[in-house]
Amino acid sequence: MLQTRLIPILLLKNGQLVRSETFSIHQIIGDPIHEAKRFNEWNVDELIYLDITKGEYNVQRRADHKSQGMEDPLAILDAVSKTCFMPLTWGGRIRTFEDAAERFTRGADKITLNQVLFDAPELISKIALRYGSQAVVASIDATGNAAEGYRVCTKGKDKIHEFSPVQWAKNLEDMGAGEILLQSVERDGTGMGYDTELIHLVSRAVKIPVIACSGVGTYEDYAKGIEAGASAVAAANIWHFKELSDKNGKRAMKRAGLNVRL
Amino acid sequence: MPEVAIVNYELGNLRSVENALEYLGAKAGIVSEPSRLSDCSHIILPGVGAFGEGMQNLKSAGWAETLCEHVKIQKKPFLGICLGMQLCAAKGTEHGLNEGLNFIGGTAERMPEDGHTVRIPHIGWNTLTPPAGSRMLAGLPEKPCFYFVHSYALTNPAPEFLIGHAHHGEPFIATAEHENIWCAQFHPEKSQKDGLRLLRNFIEMRD
Numbered sequence: 001m002l003q004t005r006l007i008p009i010l011l012l013k014n015g016q017l018v019r020s021e022t023f024s025i026h027q028i029i030g031d032p033i034h035e036a037k038r039f040n041e042w043n044v045d046e047l048i049y050l051d052i053t054k055g056e057y058n059v060q061r062r063a064d065h066k067s068q069g070m071e072d073p074l075a076i077l078d079a080v081s082k083t084c085f086m087p088l089t090w091g092g093r094i095r096t097f098e099d100a101a102e103r104f105t106r107g108a109d110k111i112t113l114n115q116v117l118f119d120a121p122e123l124i125s126k127i128a129l130r131y132g133s134q135a136v137v138a139s140i141d142a143t144g145n146a147a148e149g150y151r152v153c154t155k156g157k158d159k160i161h162e163f164s165p166v167q168w169a170k171n172l173e174d175m176g177a178g179e180i181l182l183q184s185v186e187r188d189g190t191g192m193g194y195d196t197e198l199i200h201l202v203s204r205a206v207k208i209p210v211i212a213c214s215g216v217g218t219y220e221d222y223a224k225g226i227e228a229g230a231s232a233v234a235a236a237n238i239w240h241f242k243e244l245s246d247k248n249g250k251r252a253m254k255r256a257g258l259n260v261r262l
Numbered sequence: 263m264p265e266v267a268i269v270n271y272e273l274g275n276l277r278s279v280e281n282a283l284e285y286l287g288a289k290a291g292i293v294s295e296p297s298r299l300s301d302c303s304h305i306i307l308p309g310v311g312a313f314g315e316g317m318q319n320l321k322s323a324g325w326a327e328t329l330c331e332h333v334k335i336q337k338k339p340f341l342g343i344c345l346g347m348q349l350c351a352a353k354g355t356e357h358g359l360n361e362g363l364n365f366i367g368g369t370a371e372r373m374p375e376d377g378h379t380v381r382i383p384h385i386g387w388n389t390l391t392p393p394a395g396s397r398m399l400a401g402l403p404e405k406p407c408f409y410f411v412h413s414y415a416l417t418n419p420a421p422e423f424l425i426g427h428a429h430h431g432e433p434f435i436a437t438a439e440h441e442n443i444w445c446a447q448f449h450p451e452k453s454q455k456d457g458l459r460l461l462r463n464f465i466e467m468r469d
Binding site for chain 1: 273274275277278281282285310311312315345375377381382383384385386387388389407409411412413429430449451452453454455457458
């Protein structure tokens with residue numbers, strides 16, 4: 001039986017691990033390489049890294065910082081792929097086919113694309129042709145709610161597009177995306193639980209797997225994402241502030257009747 | 263010590279296979295020249311991508327004949343992973359009909375889907391039941407769990423191959439093994455401890 005995936009998302013900004021709230025507040029929480037080793041020891045299903053740095057890198061290296069390669073965020077990929085024998089997905093700041101190719105060469109199994117798909121949608125099929133559809137995760141940031149409807153947005157909420165997440169997800173599937181990573185700006189970092197209506201709408205509209213994200217506050221939220229139609233569940237903040245987040249998350253999913261890899 | 267050649271035919275993430283073998287203490291190298299296979303004791307054909315392009319790359323770089331010599335005639339331990347397994351079939355149907363290496367016969371065909379609970383690509387961790395007498399899956403738990411990422415799977419391999427099935431909507435072929443030829447549809451190099459154990463079985467294989 002296919003096991004339901006539980007995926008930690010690690011957010012990177014200027015080479016540091018951060019936590020995020022509503023896509024606008026980012027608080028530094030630690031050293032990305034150290035965290036990856038911790039997840040490997042936990043035997044997690046998969047890791048997603050999202051580099052959310054905007055514009056030029058502004059590296060604030062602390063004098064007491066022991067980690068290396070902070071000037072080059074992809075050095076994290078090099079280090080992680082040497083010790084983590086699990087699937088790695090890398091997203092953020094990928095603008096060209098060459099950007100994607102470099103990430104694959106340095107150890108990524110999949111890449112995720114978001115903003116660039118509005119400017120260069122042909123990038124999906126170009127990458128899929130060379131690396132396969134399964135290597136392309138299309139990320140959708142949604143804003144709105146069940147009552148007023150949803151729109152796709154990028155750059156936080158700076159740019160709101162005419163597409164609904166359902167229309168955009170169908171487009172991305174047609175273009176050759178292998179998975180959809182679905183985020184909600186309003187739920188991000190709030191701990192209110194997933195936007196299950198959004199998940200329901202999008203996963204019903206496409207045949208490819210949908211990874212639910214944004215809003216997890218308790219381990220019980222995961223199963224609600226799957227019930228709403230997602231194929232896998234992801235979260236970011238909860239991994240950093242609770243002990244045994246993997247084991248306890250999986251146990252809650254199992255209690256809810258899901259097959260998980262314990 | 264085994265010297266493992268990882269065949270580089272310009273598709274997929276080879277680094278992770280090399281990293282896993284090095285972690286296990288094997289001497290492993292990514293090999294881009296078919297003639298280099300003479301220097302190695304074990305061969306891995308990895309790969310992620312499409313059947314047609316994979317086969318085209320194997321042929322144009324001269325891999326197909328050399329692999330056949332080392333695997334079928336010299337019988338060196340061989341492991342096909344994911345697309346590398348599918349390319350061992352007689353043919354594949356991805357983006358048109360293409361001939362494969364034909365180490366194990368059969369066809370690599372698109373898996374059935376329903377778009378709801380059974381979605382393609384089949385992505386994620388899935389359990390399988392090791393067949394009795396499996397050397398590939400020796401020493402693994404009763405229900406080992408591996409990471410899969412694929413849309414196509416092998417059908418109708420030659421009858422002498424020992425088959426391990428996994429389940430996605432319906433059973434499909436996840437492993438095939440016979441003598442020195444082992445194939446895995448999943449990624450042992452991405453399957454944490456169960457995958458590392460399989461790779462250890464492979465590097466310890468002697469004929």
